[in-house]
Amino acid sequence: MNNQSRVTAWPFLLLWGLGLFLSVSIVHATPIDILVKLSDVEKQEPRNAEVRFEAVAPEGAQISQELKKQGPGEYVLKGDFNLKNVDVYEIYIDIDNPFSKRCIKVRCDGFKDKPKQSHQFFVAKETEFTYTYLDRGRRYLNSPPFDRALAHFEIAVEKDPLMEPLDQYKVRLHYNYAVALVNSIKYLNYNNIEKATTIYKNLLSFYKDHKMFFDREKITEDLLNNGIKDLEAYELNIKYGNIRSSFVEKGYRQAAALAMEGLQEYEKKPQQFLAIGLNRKRLYQDALDSYGMAVKQAEAEGASDVQQLKASFQSLRDRL
């Protein structure tokens, strides 16, 4: 009799265990998998270093994890972290002299699209920073791997910040560094928009007093202004592209709030919104759809803000 009950209890116990395991995995953590390949800029040979992953979890907890060495210049991170709402993580490369240490900030949008991420990072060596060095960097600029040019210019920028006394070298260096940053934003998902914008603005601030250096480099005021505008458009695209993704993930309140914020911003800089294909009507429609769905969601959940959401929805509909 005892043996019989044990036999019938086994499948239930197994199912219960499996259910418990799955629920813990889904609710508490996101499995992430990061692969880092590290090489030097000049020879593109693998280099060894200490590679660390850092991110701030939504509840404010700092996650810091050393990547495990897998082979020469190859590091992996496999872990279950609560990173669902983390938008940016950082990779620290701690390497011995003469190579330069790096900190790379990567946009991951909560690891929604790619829970598995692989990167090829480069480290540059201390050397003589000359016009020839900059010309070599320009050859790396427009073809992958884009991080190569970034690492190449990054180490030179640390030695020669953009300040007086200015010369053609500094203008060439910082402009090309800004281009490398823009490439890293577009092709590698690095979180460098602010950094690149600051460099363009700094270059602009020197433009009138040192026009001859800019002329020699064929850098015009328009080129710098367009660089800033492109970056602003890119930032808007990332920010308001989240309206759609929030809506799809049933984050209707968040989508509605973003659309409303977008409407306010639109009044300040309509041209930039139009440049990324967002107009007032579209933002109104997004806000209206999101509020409509948010009302339904709140009613289904019995949430306390139903009336508030309804009022917002009604006011928007009236305005349309």
Next chain:
Amino acid sequence: MNYILYLLMGVYFLPLLGVGVSCYISAGFTMEKSLVYFVNIISSNFMQYFREAFASLLMPFVTAYAVKIGSSDQLIPKSTKILISVLILLFIVSSILFTIIQLNQEHLEKFGQNIFKVYNDITSNYAKEALAYTALTLGVSLKK
């Protein structure tokens, strides 16, 4: 005689002229100009292989113009005065260029290839030599 002397001096001091011109056209070495590299290549070869030979060619000419100064009111020949003036002018130019190069070391180092050192050596050596030739012309070395 004068023609040969000034022709030789012109060639001898050519690197200094090159430094001066490249300093001017590169706006104090703040702009990348190919002349800066060109003068560097020419001058380093010149300094390495020909400068001493040129100096030994110049020496007899300068000595020929030298005067023994017996008293302070002694009449100095016009050609000697001109030579001394030219040499002093070259000393002043070398000294000014030396100062400019020192002040613009940061910009010059961006050209690489040891250019700062070559330019620094040219200006300091020519300043010293212009003074030495001035002394020689005044007859210091012939003083008994």
